[in-house]
Amino acid sequence: xxxxxxxxxxxxAKSVANxxxxxxxxxxxxxxxxxxxxxFTFDFGGYIGTAQVTMTSVSGHLTEAxxxxxxxxxxxxxxxxxxxxxxxxxxxxxANVLADNIKKEARNATYLYIWTDCDREGEHIGMEITNVARxxxxxxxxxxxxxNNLERKHxxxxxxxxxxxxxxAADAVSARIELDFRLGAIFTRLQTLQLQRAFEIxxxxxISYGPCQFPTLGFVVDRWQRVEDFVxxxxxxxxxxxxxxxxxxxxxxKRNRVYDRLAAILFLEHCxxxxxxxxxxxxxxxxxxxxxxxxxxxxxxxxGPKFLRISxxxxxxxxxxxxxxxxxSYPRTETDQFDSGMDLHGIIGKLTPSEDWGTFxxxxxxxxFRIPRKGKHNDRAHPPxxxxxxxxxxxxxxxxxxxxxxxxxxRFLACCSENAxxxxxxxxxxxxxxxxxxxxxxxxxxxxxxxxxxDKWTGTGxxxxxxxxxxxxxxxxxxxxxxxxxxxYLTEPELIALMDVNGIGTxxxxxxxxxxxxxxxxxxxxxxxxAATEFVPSSLGIALAKGYDEIxxxxxxxxxxxxxxxxxxxxxxxxxxxxxxxxVQMTLSQxxxxxxxxxxxxxxxxxxxxxxxxxxxxx
DNA sequence: GCAAGGTC
Numbered sequence: 001x002x003x004x005x006x007x008x009x010x011x012x013a014k015s016v017a018n019x020x021x022x023x024x025x026x027x028x029x030x031x032x033x034x035x036x037x038x039x040f041t042f043d044f045g046g047y048i049g050t051a052q053v054t055m056t057s058v059s060g061h062l063t064e065a066x067x068x069x070x071x072x073x074x075x076x077x078x079x080x081x082x083x084x085x086x087x088x089x090x091x092x093x094x095a096n097v098l099a100d101n102i103k104k105e106a107r108n109a110t111y112l113y114i115w116t117d118c119d120r121e122g123e124h125i126g127m128e129i130t131n132v133a134r135x136x137x138x139x140x141x142x143x144x145x146x147x148n149n150l151e152r153k154h155x156x157x158x159x160x161x162x163x164x165x166x167x168x169a170a171d172a173v174s175a176r177i178e179l180d181f182r183l184g185a186i187f188t189r190l191q192t193l194q195l196q197r198a199f200e201i202x203x204x205x206x207i208s209y210g211p212c213q214f215p216t217l218g219f220v221v222d223r224w225q226r227v228e229d230f231v232x233x234x235x236x237x238x239x240x241x242x243x244x245x246x247x248x249x250x251x252x253x254k255r256n257r258v259y260d261r262l263a264a265i266l267f268l269e270h271c272x273x274x275x276x277x278x279x280x281x282x283x284x285x286x287x288x289x290x291x292x293x294x295x296x297x298x299x300x301x302x303x304g305p306k307f308l309r310i311s312x313x314x315x316x317x318x319x320x321x322x323x324x325x326x327x328x329s330y331p332r333t334e335t336d337q338f339d340s341g342m343d344l345h346g347i348i349g350k351l352t353p354s355e356d357w358g359t360f361x362x363x364x365x366x367x368x369f370r371i372p373r374k375g376k377h378n379d380r381a382h383p384p385x386x387x388x389x390x391x392x393x394x395x396x397x398x399x400x401x402x403x404x405x406x407x408x409x410x411r412f413l414a415c416c417s418e419n420a421x422x423x424x425x426x427x428x429x430x431x432x433x434x435x436x437x438x439x440x441x442x443x444x445x446x447x448x449x450x451x452x453x454x455d456k457w458t459g460t461g462x463x464x465x466x467x468x469x470x471x472x473x474x475x476x477x478x479x480x481x482x483x484x485x486x487x488x489y490l491t492e493p494e495l496i497a498l499m500d501v502n503g504i505g506t507x508x509x510x511x512x513x514x515x516x517x518x519x520x521x522x523x524x525x526x527x528x529x530x531a532a533t534e535f536v537p538s539s540l541g542i543a544l545a546k547g548y549d550e551i552x553x554x555x556x557x558x559x560x561x562x563x564x565x566x567x568x569x570x571x572x573x574x575x576x577x578x579x580x581x582x583x584v585q586m587t588l589s590q591x592x593x594x595x596x597x598x599x600x601x602x603x604x605x606x607x608x609x610x611x612x613x614x615x616x617x618x619x
Numbered sequence: 620g621c622a623a624g625g626t627c
Contacts, residue, residue, distance in 0.1 A: 009626060034627055058626085116625095124625090181621085184623080185622075188621040212622080506624070
């Protein structure tokens with residue numbers, strides 16, 4: 001009996017082989033330097049029993065979509081033909097050696113045992129592997145492992161309880177592939193050809209459309225528009241100051257602010273009429289600051305730009321490099337909860353040699369350990385990002401590698417710590433009808449904050465003692481006049497947060513889309529004063545977004561709704577409530593209308609480009 | 620020369 005196991009990537013193949021092979025694994029090289037074949041014997045039990053096993057892997061998707069070559073010419077093929085053109089699915093160029101490896105290894109196997117990640121894309125990759133294996137061995141029986149972490153017990157259990165590949169999940173992916181491919185080609189060609197013809201400065205540019213890159217651009221333009229539209233407004237507020245025990249206590253007005261100076265004066269006069277302020281509330285309560293949730297990819301890509309000044313794309317790349325070197329766990333995960341079976345103490349134990357956080361880690365082992373909080377996400381494929389082993393600063397390739405490793409490690413230790421504990425005092429004064437309050441915060445136990453410098457919780461110190469009912473004569477009561485400040489341009493963490501809630505891209509691709517809109521020169525990254533960066537749309541980016549708005553589509557292509565809707569429908573396919581072809585046909589017919597209207601009203605885009613690229617740029 | 624999703 002021979003069984004061929006195929007994982008989504010070499011790291012999984014290697015781990016699973018080592019668990020199942022129990023130290024008796026023979027490694028063979030393949031023609032790909034990333035992929036190895038692992039041979040061992042294993043007893044699967046049940047109907048398979050003891051078998052000669054070869055465990056290998058692919059490297060993500062094996063195949064890609066293309067049109068037959070007669071559709072390759074941009075200029076002579078009318079774009080709308082691509083709504084119906086045949087799509088060829090073939091093994092992509094760099095995956096040829098992997099496909100050959102699978103064909104060869106499948107030839108003498110009775111079972112093909114799929115070990116791709118247990119997510120939607122993994123089911124599709126499993127189908128791709130199946131199709132390739134059946135070329136050399138049409139009789140091969142296909143089963144699929146159901147696993148979501150790499151713990152020994154779990155993997156052995158999974159190996160004995162295979163399930164079927166989910167056709168529904170694979171269908172959902174296949175729908176996404178077809179739609180993204182067709183629509184990307186159709187609208188990219190339309191925009192590029194028409195705008196290149198109309199504007200000399202665009203002649204060498206590809207004006208691409210993508211269902212993720214366009215909404216990404218849209219978010220940047222929306223914020224830019226808010227900044228443009230901003231009109232500063234005056235406002236007024238009351239400020240009350242009391243001095244006691246050599247402390248100056250500033251009370252803020254409960255109404256916060258009014259936009260009418262006369263109103264502010266009236267409120268002030270009412271207060272002055274009352275002459276004294278009365279203490280109406282002294283509220284003392286324990287408070288805490290929650291430790292962070294276990295780290296997901298989206299969180300990591302937000303933290304990089306924010307705390308390390310490293311772009312989301314670069315942060316993810318650095319984390320991947322740390323992963324392939326065995327220092328951190330798999331960095332592409334939606335999960336923000338640790339499985340209860342995970343050996344967190346074991347990981348903490350590995351971190352104690354550090355001079356940076358070793359003492360803290362030891363403290364956790366000596367009794368400070370607390371169970372991590374659980375977030376709401378679990379992709380059932382990977383645990384939250386956490387350190388795997390300890391590495392010295394000097395052993396890493398660069399300072400930035402270290403900073404990302406440090407962030408991941410400190411985040412992990414923070415998750416295993418106690419929340420920070422404080423005491424909060426709220427004092428409320430009433431003067432006439434007006435209320436004023438002040439908060440005091442003392443931090444009693446820093447706990448996780450000691451290992452996690454990315455969170456700030458600053459105490460305001462102890463407030464002097466006040467008694468309810470006490471009457472005080474304020475040392476100062478007056479009007480403060482201020483002016484509202486402009487919103488700022490979108491930062492990278494804000495952009496990722498927007499993409500996340502709107503379902504634009506996946507955790508692992510959001511950073512790519514952000515890079516893509518910059519590469520296309522739709523968006524420019526700008527250094528803000530004080531080193532933070534922000535995104536501003538280019539003239540071209542603004543022109544596209546405004547132009548599509550003008551066309552008057554029900555949902556503009558730069559808005560996130562179309563993608564959001566598609567995500568919902570893909571879920572429906574995945575759960576068996578919607579047919580794959582039905583969705584594809586429905587979506588294509590919807591976009592056919594979008595296409596014709598866009599083409600018919602293309603002058604909107606041209607006018608917009610003329611305005612933003614030429615006229616407004618001349619001054 | 621087009622997309623987005625895997626992965627190295």
